[in-house]
Amino acid sequence: MKIIVPMAGRGSRLRPHSLTVPKPLIPVAGQPIVHRLVKDIAKVLKQPIEEIAFVLGDPAFFGEEVVESLTELAESLGAKASIYRQDQPLGTGHAIMSAKPSLSGPAVIAYADTLIRAEFDLDPTADSVIWTKRVANPEAYGVVKLNDDKNIVELVEKPENFVSDQAVIGIYYFKDVAVLKEKLQEILDENIMNGGEYQINDGIKRMMADGRIFKTGTVDEWMDCGNKNITLETNAKMLGFLKEDSLEQLIDSSIVLENSKIIEPCFIGKGTILKNTTVGPHVSIGKDCVIENSTITNSLIQNNTSIINAKLDEAMIGNHVKYNGEFTKISIGDYSVIE
Incomplete structure (x- = not known):
């Protein structure tokens, strides 16, 4: 199993704290956000992680100290660290394709601005699992549309009419991530952009059109670290969980x-x-x-x-x-x- 972590953004909503420290390395409850995220994903997967690929931005900002921190994180989980650079901020799909050499075999893709609490098994019948959280106001999120077999058949951004209450949180499992790579390469070759960027959703929609089976993996808690107030809320929640667990x-x-x-x-x-x-x-x-x-x-x-x-x-x-x-x-x- 591999974990792919796109984290090239500058975290502008968390300034001034992200001016000198990349947002994923800002500590919450004593550990950097990306460290907690990757460790929690590894717990959910319940299987060995062979490689963790990090997609970073400008080396002047994501410098050697960042690389050393991420390498130590991967090695602490018994995995190899691979470091890639996204040279331009051209969207989620472009960020994933920046790690093209690592896009093969089973993999989880996780964007490094969120923390989770979850306990579930990956569905062995699925070609992909999109992790979701049930929300009270689905019109404010991107949500999944399910068919009668509970398969995901569509991704709908901020629906005006009710589609489902399961919001996409930015963590995905692929039985073979090379299939997503193939579809994203088509998106790049055909220059298909949304909002001036290449999006992971466009690759996923092509996989769905080919009949690939997508299931949901619903998390118990989804905690954002997008701005100061939300990060403080996440810090409080995480401290409470860690106190209950008594593991740290x-x-x-x-x-x-x-x-x-x-x-x-x-x-x-x-x-x-x-x-x-x-x-x-x-x-x-x-x-x-x-x-x-x-x-x-x-x-x-x-x-x-x-x-x-x-x-x-x-x-x-x-x-x-x-x-x-x-x-x-x-x-x-x-x-x-x-x-």
């Missing part, structure tokens, strides 16, 4: 507590110092931070940051920040100073 150590044993209190669930990284501070619930703090005389709830703080005299709620703060003040709902990027 969320509070590092090396932290220093001086007249301070932690209201779980929280993630607190190695070497962080809390002085006269209350943290939590639903707070993630990276490594080597110093928090003094503060109260912090429902927030996400990255590494090597100093915060004093603060009362923060729904705050997202980057790396190497120095913050001293009484603002509340804030969003501060890397290397910022507010005094």
